[in-house]
Amino acid sequence: MNNRFSFRICFAFIVVVLLAGCGVHKPFALFDETTQVKKGSVAVISGDGSEATVMLSRYLTEELRQKSAFRVLSQEEIERKLGKYPVDLKRAAPESIDVDKPVWYAKGEKARLDGMQAKLKTDYLFVVWTSDLQRVFVRYQNGGGKVSYYAGILGNLHEYPRSRTIAYSNFGNSKDQSCCLFGKSEGDDINALLKDSAEEMAEKFLSVAKAEKPAK
Numbered sequence: 466m467n468n469r470f471s472f473r474i475c476f477a478f479i480v481v482v483l484l485a486g487c488g489v490h491k492p493f494a495l496f497d498e499t500t501q502v503k504k505g506s507v508a509v510i511s512g513d514g515s516e517a518t519v520m521l522s523r524y525l526t527e528e529l530r531q532k533s534a535f536r537v538l539s540q541e542e543i544e545r546k547l548g549k550y551p552v553d554l555k556r557a558a559p560e561s562i563d564v565d566k567p568v569w570y571a572k573g574e575k576a577r578l579d580g581m582q583a584k585l586k587t588d589y590l591f592v593v594w595t596s597d598l599q600r601v602f603v604r605y606q607n608g609g610g611k612v613s614y615y616a617g618i619l620g621n622l623h624e625y626p627r628s629r630t631i632a633y634s635n636f637g638n639s640k641d642q643s644c645c646l647f648g649k650s651e652g653d654d655i656n657a658l659l660k661d662s663a664e665e666m667a668e669k670f671l672s673v674a675k676a677e678k679p680a681k
Contacts, residue, residue: 679681
């Protein structure tokens, strides 16, 4: 990866407010708490071709391969089996999304998921996206300020053979700039933000699924 990310620049001339932790913060949640996630196989799917989403899918794959009892397909194996990857799944219109059970992909994309699963043959597809990647400058009330990076993290867990979406991810995460010069540490800082997000998603997913890898 070349560590070049596309994001919006926001100048927030306000008292410091934490971006992550405001509003919804669901690294992983079931639509129905009575649903049981069975141990089996899972493929993490990058829902678009942006570098941030591709990196998030790689980090989440690594976390699950290291820490879970699932058989987790590598991103290379997914690419080999699908041929054309990453995919660009059309996102659902905001007004059509159920806030309690959000399905982030458009209805017409379900057939594409089923087609991918037919080639991957996993019990689950964990589809992820990033949104609103931003560089934010927050000015302190008493002068000075700081630069942070922010990204929204979205996900859906799709179960087979029933072909139904059973869970979602929806949260924001931020990382303070580690260097005073724009661009010098930007790629590393954004990678750290995405890796931290993947760790949080994996931890919650494995807790819900009760699928942590047994200690040796």
